[in-house]
Amino acid sequence: MSVERLPDLSGHFGRYGGRFVPEALIKALDELEAAYRSAKSDPEFQATFQDLLLNYAGTPSLLYRANRLSAALGAEILLKREDLNHTGAHKVRNVLGQALLAKRMGKPRVIAETGAGQHGVASATAAALLDLECVVYMGETDTERQALNVARMRMLGATVVPVTNGSRTLKDALNEALRDWVSTVETTHYLLGTAAGPHPFPEIVRDFVGGIGVEARQQCLDQLGRLPDAVAACVGGGSNAIGIFHAFVPDEGVRLFGFEAGGDGVATGRHAASITGGSVGVLHGNRTYLLQDEDGQTIESHSISAGLDYPGVGPEHAWLHDTGRAVYEPVTDDEAMAAFQLLCRTEGIIPAIESSHALAGAAKIAPRLREELGRTPTIVVNLSGRGDKDVHTAGAYFGILDKVEPVVPGENT
Amino acid sequence: MSIADTFAKARAENRAVLVGCMPAGFPTVDQSIEQMIAMHEAGCDVIEVELPYSDPVMDGPVIQKASDIALAAGVRTRDTLKIIEAVASAGATVVLMTYWNPIEKYGVDAFARDLAAAGATGMITPDLIPDEAGEWIAASDRHRIDRTFLVAPSSTDERIAMTVANCRGFVYATALMGVTGARKTVSSQAPELVARVRAVDPAMPVGVGLGVGTGAQAAEVAAFADGVIVGSALIRSVLEAPDRATGLRRLRDLSSELAEGVRDR
Numbered sequence: 001m002s003v004e005r006l007p008d009l010s011g012h013f014g015r016y017g018g019r020f021v022p023e024a025l026i027k028a029l030d031e032l033e034a035a036y037r038s039a040k041s042d043p044e045f046q047a048t049f050q051d052l053l054l055n056y057a058g059t060p061s062l063l064y065r066a067n068r069l070s071a072a073l074g075a076e077i078l079l080k081r082e083d084l085n086h087t088g089a090h091k092v093r094n095v096l097g098q099a100l101l102a103k104r105m106g107k108p109r110v111i112a113e114t115g116a117g118q119h120g121v122a123s124a125t126a127a128a129l130l131d132l133e134c135v136v137y138m139g140e141t142d143t144e145r146q147a148l149n150v151a152r153m154r155m156l157g158a159t160v161v162p163v164t165n166g167s168r169t170l171k172d173a174l175n176e177a178l179r180d181w182v183s184t185v186e187t188t189h190y191l192l193g194t195a196a197g198p199h200p201f202p203e204i205v206r207d208f209v210g211g212i213g214v215e216a217r218q219q220c221l222d223q224l225g226r227l228p229d230a231v232a233a234c235v236g237g238g239s240n241a242i243g244i245f246h247a248f249v250p251d252e253g254v255r256l257f258g259f260e261a262g263g264d265g266v267a268t269g270r271h272a273a274s275i276t277g278g279s280v281g282v283l284h285g286n287r288t289y290l291l292q293d294e295d296g297q298t299i300e301s302h303s304i305s306a307g308l309d310y311p312g313v314g315p316e317h318a319w320l321h322d323t324g325r326a327v328y329e330p331v332t333d334d335e336a337m338a339a340f341q342l343l344c345r346t347e348g349i350i351p352a353i354e355s356s357h358a359l360a361g362a363a364k365i366a367p368r369l370r371e372e373l374g375r376t377p378t379i380v381v382n383l384s385g386r387g388d389k390d391v392h393t394a395g396a397y398f399g400i401l402d403k404v405e406p407v408v409p410g411e412n413t
Numbered sequence: 414m415s416i417a418d419t420f421a422k423a424r425a426e427n428r429a430v431l432v433g434c435m436p437a438g439f440p441t442v443d444q445s446i447e448q449m450i451a452m453h454e455a456g457c458d459v460i461e462v463e464l465p466y467s468d469p470v471m472d473g474p475v476i477q478k479a480s481d482i483a484l485a486a487g488v489r490t491r492d493t494l495k496i497i498e499a500v501a502s503a504g505a506t507v508v509l510m511t512y513w514n515p516i517e518k519y520g521v522d523a524f525a526r527d528l529a530a531a532g533a534t535g536m537i538t539p540d541l542i543p544d545e546a547g548e549w550i551a552a553s554d555r556h557r558i559d560r561t562f563l564v565a566p567s568s569t570d571e572r573i574a575m576t577v578a579n580c581r582g583f584v585y586a587t588a589l590m591g592v593t594g595a596r597k598t599v600s601s602q603a604p605e606l607v608a609r610v611r612a613v614d615p616a617m618p619v620g621v622g623l624g625v626g627t628g629a630q631a632a633e634v635a636a637f638a639d640g641v642i643v644g645s646a647l648i649r650s651v652l653e654a655p656d657r658a659t660g661l662r663r664l665r666d667l668s669s670e671l672a673e674g675v676r677d678r
Contacts, residue, residue, distance in 0.1 A: 165477050
């Protein structure tokens with residue numbers, strides 16, 4: 001297929017993307033775009049970024065042939081081990097790139113939104129490394145659910161602000177970060193956590209995490225001597241997915257699959273599947289697919305995975321869906337948790353619940369691809385994060401947590 | 414009265430226009446109509462009806478809370494149109510303030526048609542910039558709705574010129590870099606921003622919003638702007654009142670105080 005250069009000059013992927021934000025932010029977005037263009041073509045910036053990725057973040061991440069999982073699924077499964085990166089997920093690539101960009105723009109302060117706390121921890125990490133002030137907005141519901149990540153951010157020197165309005169979750173944290181940014185834009189860079197939001201964020205985040213796909217493609221050529229039949233990733237906002245898809249988009253023979261959080265099932269209405277269970281609208285600065293009621297009010301999303309629990313999706317995914325270049329399907333909580341357990345037991349790897357959606361999706365498409373191709377298919381799965389943060393959720397799901405009485409300091413125990 | 418006539422009349426009286434904002438359906442549909450008519454009677458020249466939205470990124474805590482209350486009570490887009498109709502029939506000049514997604518969901522042309530039929534004269538779009546507004550510009554032309562886009566202290570001269578060229582009725586100047594909400598002092602950035610708009614188009618009325626909450630502040634803004642836009646302070650007088658009658662009385666009192674302010678430039 002002929003690959004258009006997207007987004008276009010006005011920041012659109014076809015009809016998606018764009019800038020639906022207050023005028024007060026336009027200058028900052030223009031400055032960010034200009035700073036990014038100059039950084040992109042500056043060998044020194046790129047060398048600094050690559051050095052941090054190599055020597056600090058621990059990339060390129062491995063492409064690991066998961067033999068026992070492959071046998072269980074009837075497909076050759078290659079895991080892109082983003083879970084082994086510093087901070088435990090692909091997100092470190094984005095935060096390092098954007099923190100360097102903040103430095104380059106002379107902005108001493110970064111703000112971020114976070115749901116489960118992973119992007120917040122990654123942002124606090126990059127801010128500590130590059131000596132930036134960091135404020136993280138987090139829905140109050142999430143600060144309670146993810147107390148350990150709140151502590152991590154504070155250890156790293158960040159200020160965590162619990163957001164008490166709206167549904168008190170990720171979308172409200174994002175609203176609050178935008179409100180902060182409108183007031184502080186002269187000194188502050190908004191370190192957006194996914195490939196969504198107003199232009200140029202979807203492009204910048206995609207490019208910073210795009211190394212995932214570039215590496216995986218080369219690793220396939222080196223290890224297999226050919227490209228895979230399919231690439232699978234989970235999709236919330238969609239940064240890990242666009243990160244691994246982008247390099248493969250021109251490769252017509254490589255099928256791209258994005259797996260959205262189906263929650264209790266798309267038919268129940270309790271899910272976070274914006275493309276497969278939502279409709280086109282405008283949210284958080286861009287036109288895309290989102291969960292909305294018939295008046296265009298945002299509907300709260302539901303997923304066992306906090307990282308996928310978001311009612312929108314990045315605009316490039318909306319475009320890849322409409323053009324048919326990528327296929328998006330929902331994976332339910334139960335399907336994801338079954339895949340979570342399967343990877344633990346077959347490979348000794350505890351995946352993030354987010355990434356478990358990609359594993360469950362691979363299990364679904366394996367038999368279809370086998371039939372279509374008439375041979376064992378090769379599927380690259382983006383293992384976007386590790387599951388340490390999910391031990392409590394998964395332990396509760398599987399009913400394997402022993403009841404432990406809380407230890408009260410000063411009492412005999 | 415049209416927006417243009419409202420500003421022309423105020424200009425002839427050597428005063429500024431007072432624009433008072435209230436979310437539709439806050440705290441109920443009937444009470445919001447009652448409040449808006451009270452504001453109109455107490456001296457608000459223009460009633461700015463805000464369509465409650467789940468994700469109002471341009472709004473501070475007061476309007477967020479009022480919008481949440483309205484949405485929790487089940488207000489719908491069609492209720493907002495009914496409210497506009499009731500307030501316009503009472504003789505008020507009505508403009509709608511709305512985030513973009515509810516309009517896109519309703520259907521842009523259909524909404525412009527129904528908004529005009531309800532009696533609104535204009536629409537303010539806080540998260541729609543002219544660059545993305547092709548469909549809205551066509552629909553608002555077709556159904557004769559005045560378009561108000563925002564300019565901000567951070568706007569470049571080029572963007573101010575482009576934005577003003579796409580406005581009809583008045584342009585909304587956000588007095589400061591921030592969200593809606595009353596502040597202790599009037600922004601020092603506001604007079605310069607108004608001057609920059611005037612330099613582009615001396616005939617385009619400029620309304621200044623964000624941070625105005627008292628008669629004295631209204632007077633201060635009226636000294637350099639064509640319109641003074643007040644939202645959070647009016648809403649708070651209802652939000653914090655112990656009962657309905659007290660809320661209405663405080664709302665009338667503040668509206669009168671602000672109306673005196675815009676006449677004391």
